[in-house]
Amino acid sequence: MQLSINYGTKTIYFDVIYRKRKTMAITVEAPDKVTAIVPVGMKEETIKKKVMTKADWIVKKLYEFKNVKHIPLKKEFVNGESFMYMGRNYSLQIELDDSLQVPEVKLFRGKFIISTPTKDEEALKNAMEKWYREKAKEKINERVEYYQYKIGKKPAKVTVKEQKKRWGSCSSKGNINLNWKLIMAPSPVIDYIVVHEMAHLVHLNHSKEFWNLVESILPDYKERRKWLRNNGVRMGL
Known part of the structure; x- marks a missing residue:
């Protein structure tokens, strides 16, 4: 199923995939594919409202894909960002944990989860890179x-x-x-x-x-x- 929302002068078209999950995840892939993975039974109006809260981020990612062709795109270490692993996209979830010394990464139930004592982007990036390298x-x-x-x-x-x-x-x-x-x-x-x-x-x-x-x-x-x-x-x- 495909839905759309209007954000300023732009119309954002996105595919909807229903799955057994509690929360919604949004991915943006090159060159212009936007996907909302939502809990089974979620109403269309609710989906649109939730996508609208991410509209600014979606438009920014689509612009990057349109204008950058051969240079790897810089990822943002924020909830909902999409990261690839073995050909599949997984959304990021950041969980603050002051008991840790350094950020820890795991792939769990279809998400990348970073448990971290800090929101420092460089520290989060280093943790992800270390996980990928291993x-x-x-x-x-x-x-x-x-x-x-x-x-x-x-x-x-x-x-x-x-x-x-x-x-x-x-x-x-x-x-x-x-x-x-x-x-x-x-x-x-x-x-x-x-x-x-x-x-x-x-x-x-x-x-x-x-x-x-x-x-x-x-x-x-x-x-x-x-x-x-x-x-x-x-x-x-």
Whole structure:
């Protein structure tokens, strides 16, 4: 179901998804998709009123998506902001807890929850990044181990780190670097980057033989690569 509200001179169209939950969550995705995930039975007028309370934030996010094409968008660490993990979007919930020394992050019942003694944005961002990096390291090492038997070669070293302009790289020494932000992508897309870099252990170039090797392992690699090109802008903090 799709509804709309008028906010100033703008009309905000949004999809409504009913689920068994107690509260409503709103997500905004590139390029212009707005979704309200609401409790079963919530009336349309109530949904519209609640969306209206977030209208300013929604318009701001839509403007950012419209004007920023290739630079990762900066996230706001406020309740309701949307964060990606393994290809799905989860809304953020911040819970103040003075008993803690530093913010703690968990994914629980379809939400990212940060329990924190502070509202400092940098502290919240650092906590989220730490969580992402840990999950990325676990997932990427698992996939590298899986594909090394299909590639027929094992990397000398695998490092998960920040990479401003690349999703991965492979050196002539057989060292593979992979971007921790990959953990925001769906599993098939993570696999594509892992296979891509591991294929460089055999062909340290982008020759026909290289792409033939990638395709022999992932026949649909072009679709996976396309997803990354279209959605990479959303994978950031």
